[in-house]
Amino acid sequence: MxxxxxxxxxxxxxxxxxxxxxxxxxxxxxxxxxxxxxxxxxxxxxxxxxxxxxxxxxxxxxxxxxxxxxxxxxxxxxxxxxxxxxxxxxxxxxxxxxxxxxxxxxxxxxxxxxxxxxxxxxxxxxxxxxxxxxxxxxxxxxxxxxxxxxxxxxxxxxxxxxxxxxxxxxxxxxxxxxxxxxxxxxxxxxxxxxxxxxxxxxxxxxxxxxxxxxxxxxxxxxxxxxxxxxxxxxxxxxxxxxxxxxxxxxxxxxxxxxxxDLQKNLKKIQNLKSYCISELKKIQYDIIFNGLSNIPNKSIPTILNIFYPKKDHLLYFHLDLMGIAISKGSSCTSKQLKKISHVISSITNNEHFLKKMMPIRISFGIFNEKKDIDLLIDAFKKINKN
Known part of the structure; x- marks a missing residue:
């Protein structure tokens, strides 16, 4: 796989x-x-x-x-x-x-x-x-x-x-x-x-x-x-x-x-992030980006954070079964599976909204390629059909 x-x-x-x-x-x-x-x-x-x-x-x-x-x-x-x-x-x-x-x-x-x-x-x-x-x-x-x-x-x-x-x-x-x-x-x-x-x-x-x-x-x-x-x-x-x-x-x-190799890698990672943003918008036109993660020069190129519009605490595991490794946020809070992180809670005051959405942190590295983004997008498409 x-x-x-x-x-x-x-x-x-x-x-x-x-x-x-x-x-x-x-x-x-x-x-x-x-x-x-x-x-x-x-x-x-x-x-x-x-x-x-x-x-x-x-x-x-x-x-x-x-x-x-x-x-x-x-x-x-x-x-x-x-x-x-x-x-x-x-x-x-x-x-x-x-x-x-x-x-x-x-x-x-x-x-x-x-x-x-x-x-x-x-x-x-x-x-x-x-x-x-x-x-x-x-x-x-x-x-x-x-x-x-x-x-x-x-x-x-x-x-x-x-x-x-x-x-x-x-x-x-x-x-x-x-x-x-x-x-x-x-x-x-x-x-x-x-x-x-x-x-x-x-x-x-x-x-x-x-x-x-x-x-x-x-x-x-x-x-x-x-x-x-x-x-x-x-x-x-x-x-x-x-x-x-x-x-x-x-x-x-x-x-x-x-x-x-910093400048070369920064350019590559920013391009991957931009591609991921554009592809996410295609499958979810009203997608919500958390913080300034979708804005170049206001956020570090390696991190993109989104709200997925479906409350499913097994979402991360479903993605893992499809070969996608992402997280909901800091690895230090990973054991709190049903809890929204303190960062997301601090920037989102609407409790009703939080009950409907799942935060996802997508973070890019020098070994990632465009095909990795394509796998992620395909996985989201399959989940959306269910």
Whole structure:
């Protein structure tokens, strides 16, 4: 049976070049990178530092600003918790559209440390209300503030005006953390040009291995950040524990490949997305696109989110049986089969409408082709007949 994998926002296939370099690392570089007394340890240490330099170069950062983690969830947790404990943050401004690794963490911090957490209003189509953000920055100006807003939403693909948010944070002397997990490796980013203090990445979103990611910490903030765990002094003392060497090497290779072909791949993916939009409109002329996912330059090319006009909780499984892999949204909420995600609920207030529709996230990758879209459209046509 022909199959089409269209859930790249959840995870991407690992590139063959990445697998090869990881296998070579597993075979020939087994030394502990903290064992600097002998060549085995020095060899693995050099692999880590070479990877750090390569990663930094791809996002225009300094190597010392890159701290390796086990992935995106740990990365977001580490930044948010460290900001409260080490930077003495008293107020966090965020949005109801963030990933659960941000939302649940800020609420936990609020309970444990009695910090204020305020949510920025969401305008039509899931647009962050930046006027409301400025109001909240003004009101809390005397407090130490952290703003946490994702660059590209992982469900509806909306792009944040990163520069405008960064300038507001600078104006009111607030720290700025952005979950850039859907961005890094899939979209241009320049850490020295923007005003982000902290950013996060996860390798499996850009054709690298699972279980490895990194934090970007702007150099001026490095000395203020301390480990939340006791142990060794790895990763500048911010994230102790023996490094995941083959994961780091795989991440570095994947990111290097991603940015070497970025413009070509972005054009290909945007064309696939545009084709998918036009074909969906043909079979469902009144189709509803969620957020700004159908608008170029307002959303990341990799994500398209729609409402399917039929309430069927087995819809995703029916599509899977037809060879189509899509999702209803974030993979972190996949066990809640009958529940609409917090992102879709936040941008759609009509409960009656929600009871009639099924949200679908279609996410494209570099290995997708036009034939994958055709398989998806054919599957929808068959479902519509039933």
């Amino acid at each position: 022909k199959r089409a994998y269209l859930d790249n926002a959840a995870t991407t296939p690992v590139r063959s070049e990445v697998i090869k370099v990881m296998i070579n690392t597993l075979k020939y570089s087994f030394g502990n990178p903290s064992s600097m007394q002998h060549s085995y340890g020095r060899k693995t240490r050099s692999l880590i530092e070479e990877s750090r330099i390569s990663i930094a170069k791809n996002i225009n950062a300094s190597p010392s600003e890159i701290i390796f983690t086990s992935g995106g969830t740990e990365a977001n947790n580490l930044i948010l918790r460290s900001a409260v404990i080490n930077l003495k943050i008293q107020c966090i401004l965020t949005s109801p559209l963030e990933h659960y690794s941000v939302l649940k963490t800020v609420l936990d911090l609020s309970n444990k440390y009695s910090i204020c957490v305020e949510f920025i209003k969401i305008k039509n189509k899931g647009i962050i209300d930046l006027n409301h953000l400025e109001q909240k920055l003004k009101i809390n100006f005397k407090k130490k503030i952290l703003v946490s807003l994702m660059y590209a939403n992982n469900e509806i693909g909306n792009l944040l005006d990163l520069d405008q948010v960064g300038n507001l944070c600078k104006k009111y002397n607030a720290y700025f953390h952005s979950d850039t997990i859907q961005i890094i490796g899939n979209y241009p980013i320049d850490m020295h040009q923007n005003t982000v203090d902290f950013a996060t990445a996860s390798a499996h979103k850009f054709y690298g291995p699972k279980g490895i990611g990194f934090i970007f910490i702007k150099e001026k903030n490095l000395k203020k950040m301390k480990s939340l765990m006791t142990g060794g002094y790895q990763e500048y003392g911010i994230r102790p524990g023996t490094e995941n060497i083959y994961g780091i090497v795989g991440l570095s290779k994947a990111l290097n490949l991603a940015y070497s």
